[in-house]
Amino acid sequence: MVAPSRLLDLQAIDTAIDRLDARKRALEGEGELAAARAQAELAERELGELRLAIDTFDRDGAKLEHEIDSLTRKAADEESRLYGGAVANAKELGSIQHEVDNLKKRKSEREDELLVVLQRHEDVERRAKEAEEHATELRIAADQVAADTARELDAVSAELVTRRDERARLAAGIDPEILELYEDLRPQKKGVAAVTLVDGVCQGCHEKLSSVELDRVKRTDGVARCEYCRRILVL
Numbered sequence: 157m158v159a160p161s162r163l164l165d166l167q168a169i170d171t172a173i174d175r176l177d178a179r180k181r182a183l184e185g186e187g188e189l190a191a192a193r194a195q196a197e198l199a200e201r202e203l204g205e206l207r208l209a210i211d212t213f214d215r216d217g218a219k220l221e222h223e224i225d226s227l228t229r230k231a232a233d234e235e236s237r238l239y240g241g242a243v244a245n246a247k248e249l250g251s252i253q254h255e256v257d258n259l260k261k262r263k264s265e266r267e268d269e270l271l272v273v274l275q276r277h278e279d280v281e282r283r284a285k286e287a288e289e290h291a292t293e294l295r296i297a298a299d300q301v302a303a304d305t306a307r308e309l310d311a312v313s314a315e316l317v318t319r320r321d322e323r324a325r326l327a328a329g330i331d332p333e334i335l336e337l338y339e340d341l342r343p344q345k346k347g348v349a350a351v352t353l354v355d356g357v358c359q360g361c362h363e364k365l366s367s368v369e370l371d372r373v374k375r376t377d378g379v380a381r382c383e384y385c386r387r388i389l390v391l
């Protein structure tokens with residue numbers, strides 16, 4: 157008895173089902189989607205940090221501006237005392253002058269600090285703008301991957317239903333003993349239990365059968381098996 161050629165059709169369907177199952181598991185595992193979402197989230201976190209830095213510079217800048225205003229007012233008050241004529245004592249005038257100089261010096265220092273803060277603020281604003289564009293692109297890409305994944309999962313699931321129906325019909329027409337052997341062999345042979353011979357070469361292990369063995373295979377009453385890999389040979 158030689159294995160029926162329907163066994164090769166069954167093998168083709170089973171190979172297709174195995175591939176679809178693997179793809180379905182990969183899609184359900186959401187590897188690609190998880191990676192795309194992780195990238196988008198990372199970019200959004202970076203943007204959030206830049207926005208926090210902008211807030212800090214805003215607060216620092218406002219505080220310095222307030223200090224500068226206050227120092228300007230105090231210096232103006234002291235100067236009006238200095239030149240107002242109400243104070244005549246030279247020592248006191250000298251002391252006021254010293255205070256005016258001191259206030260102006262502190263004001264100048266605060267102005268330098270403010271300049272640095274404003275420059276940094278501008279730099280972070282620019283980086284935040286770039287980060288925002290980047291994060292938006294990645295979020296759109298992740299949404300696209302989610303849509304593609306859902307669509308492909310639907311298609312794969314539908315094809316699996318069709319293929320399993322097809323398999324059931326085909327399996328019903330195969331000798332139960334051969335089918336049992338085939339199903340026992342499949343898991344041991346990386347999913348491939350039934351193969352053809354091409355020019356005497358087993359298409360499972362790609363070994364060439366000797367002419368004696370080939371002749372024996374052709375004449376066998378039982379199911380023909382490859383002498384090397386033990387797969388079922390369909391002639």
Ligand SMILES: [Zn+2]
Pocket residue numbers: 358359360361362363382383384385386387
């Ligand atoms: Zn073989």
